[in-house]
Amino acid sequence: MSRKYEIYNIYSHDGCGNRDYVATTNDVDVWLEANNERRIADGHKPESLDDFEIEEADTYIYEESA
Numbered sequence: 001m002s003r004k005y006e007i008y009n010i011y012s013h014d015g016c017g018n019r020d021y022v023a024t025t026n027d028v029d030v031w032l033e034a035n036n037e038r039r040i041a042d043g044h045k046p047e048s049l050d051d052f053e054i055e056e057a058d059t060y061i062y063e064e065s066a
Helices: 028-041
Strands: 002-013 019-025 053-062
Touching: 002 028, 019 028
Parallel strands: none
Antiparallel strands: 002 019, 002 053
């Protein structure tokens, strides 16, 4: 038996049109908050979800059978 989880892959784009993988998370809002805390601590401006491409991943977690 498997359960489907909502998991999201996050990508950024550079100025040349390249797509770079950033992270995978189950909560994009919590991820963004943690990401921005790191950015601010490093002296950078915070980002918004609009700065990223976010795709839902097809993820299935299978339970071990008894």
